[in-house]
Each structure stands twice: as C-alpha cells, then as structure tokens.
Amino acid sequence: MRRRSLLVTVGLGLTGPAWLAGCASPAPRAGAGGDSTDLALLNRVTWGVDSAALAGMNRLSRRDYVQAQLHPDAATRLPASVQAQIDALPLLQKPMPAVVVEMEQRRRDADALADDDAKKAAQQAYQQAMNRLARDASTQMLLRALYSPNQLQEQLSWFWFNHFNVHQYKSNLRAMVGDYQDQLRSRALGKFRDLVIASATHAAMIRYLDNEQNAANRINENFAREVMELHTLGVDGGYSQKDVQELARVLTGLGINVSDKTPNLKPAQQALYVRQGATEFNPARHDAGEKLVLGVTLPAGGGWDEIIEQLTRLARHPSTARHISQKLAVYCVADAPPPALVERMSRAFTASDGDIALTLQAMFDAPEFAPSLARKFKDPMHYVVSAVRLAYDGRPILNTAPMLGWLNRLGEGPYNRQTPDGYPLIEAAWSSSGQMGTRFEIARAIGGGSAGLFRPEGASAVDVPAFPQLSNAVYHSALATTLGERTRAALDGATSPQEWNALLLASPEFMFR
C-alpha cells in the first residue's frame, strides 16, 4: 500500500498539491488553531469540522492526516458511550437472515388472521417493527458519521450506499438495509470490484431490483440494466440493449433464500448450488447457455463463478473507471469536476485495480483539488451532520430522531430514495427556494436548543440539559476568519445566543464545504 501511494504521488512533480503549501514540514505544528485551508480541507475530508478533527490535523501534517483518513486503522474505536448506544440497538442482536425469517413469520401470522381489525392491528405492529429495524440502521449510520474518527470512510460509506441504492420501503428491505450498509461500509475504501460483488450478491439489492424474478427463459432485465448503467459502466459506457439482455441471462438464478430448505436439484446441479447469507444461487433457474457480453464469450455451463467473473470484468472496464471517478469527484470536489481531475483519478483507478483509497489520493493530490475547497454545496446529510458536529463538538447526542426528522424534511432521509439512481449530489437538487427555507427553519431548530437530541427514547426518558455551543473553540480559532463581511454583520445583529447560532448555521458559508 505504502509503495503504491508513493508511486501515485511521484508523478505530480516537485511542487505538490496546493493545499500542502504552508505545511511542507511533516512535523506537528504548534498552536491550537488551524488556518482556513485546514478548515476547508477538514470540511471536505470529514462530515464537518469539529475540535477533534482540528486537533487531528494539528497533530499530523496535512498529508499524513489525509493518509490516515484514506487508510484508517481497523482498530480505531468510536467513543465508548457512542459504541454503547450502537451495541444496545436490537437490530444488531441477530444476523440479518435470522431477522428476515423472524419478520416473515410475523407477517404471515398477521396475514392469516381472519378478523379484519385484528389483522390490521397485527399488520400495523409488523410495520412498526420493520420501521424500527431501518431506524436502528440509520441511528448506527448517523452516530458513526458524527463520531467516528474515520470520517472519510463514513462519508464514503454513505456514498456507496447511495451509489448502489436500495429503497427501504420495497418489500421487506427494512430488515436488510442495516446489513447491506455494513457490507458496503467495510469495503468503502477498498477495491471497487469488492463493492460491486458485495452489492450484487446482497439480498437487499437482489430484491430491490427484482433479480429474484430473473430466471432462464423468464428474463427480467431490471437488475442487469442498472448494474451497467448505474453501478459500473455508466449510461454512456458503451453497452447495448443486447448486452443488457445477455447480462440478465448471466444473472439468472441469483436470488434469495432464508428458509432452511434447499431446492430439489438434479445431482449434476447440486455442486453448483451456492448459499451465502440470505443469498442463493440456484443452478436450476440459471441460464447455462453460452453468452456474449461486451464482446466476451462466456462458455456454456457456468454458474455462480460466471456471475462473479462477469461482475469483475465490469468493475475493471475502462468505462467504469471513468464513471466511478467522475461520480466520486462530483461528491468530493465539484458539481462539474474538471475533466483533467477525473482523468487523473481514472488513471489511478485503473493502475490500482480499482482501489478507492488510491483513486481518492489522486484526487486529493491533484492541482485541481485545492481551488475547489469551500465551494461544494452541502447536500442535506452534510448540512445536518456538520451542524450537529459543530454545535456539540464531540459531546455525543442521545437520540438521532430529530436528525432523521430534519433529513426527511430536507428530502434526504436515509434509505428513502425510491429510485436506483440514488440521491442527486449536485447543488441544483437541494437549493430550491422551499428547500432553502426549510434549511433556515432547521438552522433555527438546531441553534435554538437541544431540540430533543439529548432526550433518550422511551416514555420515562428525561431531557439531559444541553445547549448548542456554536460560538466555540472551533469557531474562534478557525471558522470566524472564513466568514464574509455580510455574515459577520448579520451575526453582530443577533439579539440572543440562540439567534446567533441560527444565523451562523443559516449563513452562506455554512452551506458549502
């Protein structure tokens, strides 16, 4: 890994990336404060600046800080009280297939009730339990986004879920999104090939894009099309309708099985049967004939391996390198990233066999990166998480429900995007007049008090006293100097700390990262 990253940066010449200027020395820097480049870089690398992030960057050089984020230490732990909150979530007490089985049984029991009222009540209870499972997954995701030291990994985890999007309200996906999220998260900075395979062989994706219905002679193209259009090659990636049909044939037989039964198979097919978590490959449903995908002939008789090999070929395709680099750059750099930057990333992607950390390193190292800082409009997730991170600066919240409410009001609730394209990543999608107005209302809610963030769930829960302290060390040491004249004037006009908070969170500077 080390050797690789060295190689990638060597080509950049002697000057190095602009954001390294001023901290050429790898030695720790003195002083508590950071400068505006530190701040801007942190706002890009993390979900939003806080004291811990600033201190981290002060301890290391900028390059080492970014390196540490690109290659997070697996041993890194969340703060103990946050980990305790996550450990207490019922979602995590059982493996996903077991949860699915249990919920399926509950659903069947409810459906079997003869009395309409009893049936409706049972179905409602089932729905609530399903909602709780998705809610727990989102709590886990938000707590990690707020408090994990591995901030870049958490940002990329969100990115990959969104890239390989599934919608929680399809069928029983609410019981699966937590596990799906974990599978993507653990690979977020790894090889793209592993992400594609993890997604494509996960029950959540198989169900979401109807691959359960895709069988030999009963082809359902839905999944195959999205794999090429959205997940790998991109819409202009150079595939034809015929390729979609052929890939659909490759994907036949990839389905879901959470029962304790295996299908009856002819002896010749039994060896080809694969079971992996809730996912099943059923050779009896697979089209075993010869296929031709993107000019490559797949010989007859393939099975699970044929699927994995085909997904691997797609992950390594030059169109995929461009498509993924472009999308990463839209998320991490600019709505319309400079083509030269995407080209650099694309080369790094290809040279590293789709290594995401090295692709991102090429992005951070590119001369186009520094000029982009503080110019990327925050989508609602970045807005809400950065506001809460700054407001409580490391003090763990006790309830994520208010955050989920804000995210849903802003239209970017976790797992709530219905369509496989995922939430849009560009400013135009989030800055309509009504959306800005809602943002200001939420700025007021976050700035005005603890807003329920410190009231644990449960009827007997007591609101723990807390106040959003936005005029904090981070503000005075780093943020204040980045504010424009108009914003300072408005802050000076505030008549209470609550109003000052709301104005800071409503300021144009806070809308960008």
Place this chain on the structure above:
Amino acid sequence: MQRRHFLRGAAALPLAASSVRLMAAAKGTPRVLLVFLRGAYDAASLLVPVGSSFYYEQRPNIAIARPGSAADAAIPLNAEWALNPALVDSMLPLFERKQLAFVPFAGTDDVSRSHFETQDSIELGQPLTGQRDFQSGFMNRLAKVLGARDAIAFTDQLPLTFRGAVQVPNLALANLAKPSVDARQAQLIAGMYQGSPLAGSVREGFAVRDEAMREINGNPGADMQGGMVGEMAAASRNAITAKGFEGEARRIARLMRERYHLGFVDVGGWDTHVGQGAGTGYLANRLAELGKGLAAYADEMGPAWSDATVVVISEFGRTFKENGNRGTDHGHGSVYWVLGGAVRGGRVLGEQVAVAPGSLFQNRDYPVLNEYRSMLGGLFARLYGLSPAQLQQVFAGAGPRDIGLV
C-alpha cells in the same frame, strides 16, 4: 370571504404595498391544479360500474351496493356508472352542476405495476421508449411553454413533474406551522446572501412563504405574528374545523386564486391491499376526505373557480377482482377526475368499453383506453390555446386528444 373580495376590489393600495405580485393573477387566467393520488386508488370504488353484474361477481365482499339497495349504496350518475356514497355531499353537487367529469379507463401504457416506476414515468410525461430524463417533468415543460413564473408545488420537495428548466418554488401546506424564522431574522438571513448566487432562491423562498402566510391568514395587513386568526375564522364559518386535506386544499386555493396559476399537490394512502371496505370503511373515508378537500378548494376559489381546472390522477388502477384480503392489488387502468368552473361536466367522458370479462386487460385490470399524455395534451391545448409545436414540447410524441373536457 366577501370582505376580502371587497377589499381587493375597492382598495388595491394597501395590498399593493404588502405584495406587488398580488395583482398578477388577472381574471380569466386558467388555474390548473394537478392532484396526484399516490399509491394507486381503487377507481372501481369511486366510479362504480353498477351496470355490470360482472363487477358484483368479482367483488363479493367489497362491491358497493346497487343504487337504492342499501343505506350505503352507490349514487347513480347514469345507467352504467354510480358514485361512491362517501362523495354524496362533496362531489355529487359538483357533478350535478356539471362542473365535474370522470374519465374511466384512463392511465399510462406503462405496465410495470410498480408504484414508483409508474409515478415517475407519469410525472416525467416522456415517451416510454428511450432514456428517461429525470430533470424534465411535464409540468415544468408546461410552465416553460406558458412562459410562466407562477407555478408552484405544494409539497416538501420539488416533485419530479416540476423539475426542469423553469425554477419552480415549492411550499408544503399540509401542516402549516408559523415559520420559526421571523421577519427580522429573514431579513438578516437574506442580507447574508446578498450578492451570492443563492440570493434569488433565498429571497424567493421568504417571499413565497410570507405571501402564503398572508393569503392563508386572510389578512393582508397583519404581520405574521398576527397569525392564524384568519384561518380559524374561515374554518368556523364552515362549521367544521378544516383538517387534513380539506385544510390544505383551502390554503392551496387561496394561493391559486391570488398568485399562482399552475399547481401540484399529492395525497397518499390509497394502496388498499387489505380490508378496503365498500360504501363505508377505509377507502370510503379516504375518498370522503379527498372529496371534501376538492369541494373546499372550489368554494375557496370564489369567482376564480370559473377559471379553475383540477385534474385528479393516480399511477394506475387496481385489480378488478377483489383479493383474498378484501382488498385489491396493483392493476392498470384508472379513473381520472376533472373538475372546474369551466369544465363541461356532469358526464363520464372518453373512450369506454363495457365492464365485462372480455374487456379486462390481461384478464385482470381495467384497460387504458385514454392515455394520459394524449388526454392532458388535449385538455391543455383547449385551456391555453397551445399550438401543436408547443404541445410537442410538453408531451413529445403524443397526439393530443380532445375528449371535450372544457
């Protein structure tokens, strides 16, 4: 209401001072509101095919009784069709005044039977073949063709149908709360954005919000703190509290009456797979609430109702045969509603077929005989006098069909 109209006519000055845009809604300008019933409502329970014995065979538990045969029987509209009794007080009077028409066998040729696939494809209004452009909804294209800056979505987010070249504001009115950002804070915030690219969006957001609060509160002179008095007064005049969709519809009407000409709102809760009821029950209650809201919209529009058209659509219909849970599953053809002061209503319009075993689509659903792009294209052409070229910009590749709605 009367007092307000008097005020507007007699003394434009205080109004002009509070909102220069207020007078923009000239009399005679068509006002079109699209109401999207998300979840696919059971159209056969709205417009009941009482002339069809097949209907009663297929729905032993959820059919709505033949007119006159029970307390909650259907209300006859003509020999073939009758109305759900839940709409007797709200929609029947409009039908009798010939301001409400129904179009059965309406919908899209999309047969995915997926809620979101089909909602998306209808909202985009693009040909079903070819690549979808998610940044181009048909209501936005219509707004563009009309050169309109007065379109608005009454939703939390900008719906797909309003995405596109024209910047359309959105403002949810379902749960109207007094904004917590007050006028002084709004000014401070707008000040911070002065000169920035977002300045326009921010200013427009506050302007739309303030305008909405003024219109809805029915007291243009009062500041926002004066608040809800107007709405409360309006509600009590109607004897019952405006709640749910009715309250929302009244707010929408006040904005459509004064300021906006092209609107969109969605109403959910129609996916009745289980225990949907018949002349009473879950679905009847939902229809009653919807009907009340639409009647309230007509009422609140006042004289502007004569320029108003409301189109109620849904992504698809439901299975003609009831399922094993006294509900219905995802189907195909739906029934659209078209109401308004200038609608040539009191009729059941469009291409029709006898409701019989042989006429079902794929042996299970109403067929689609009135494709929505052609039908809406025909309606828009009449309402706005659009040229064929303009219509092609809204609904590319669709031949408009005028079925005599207006």
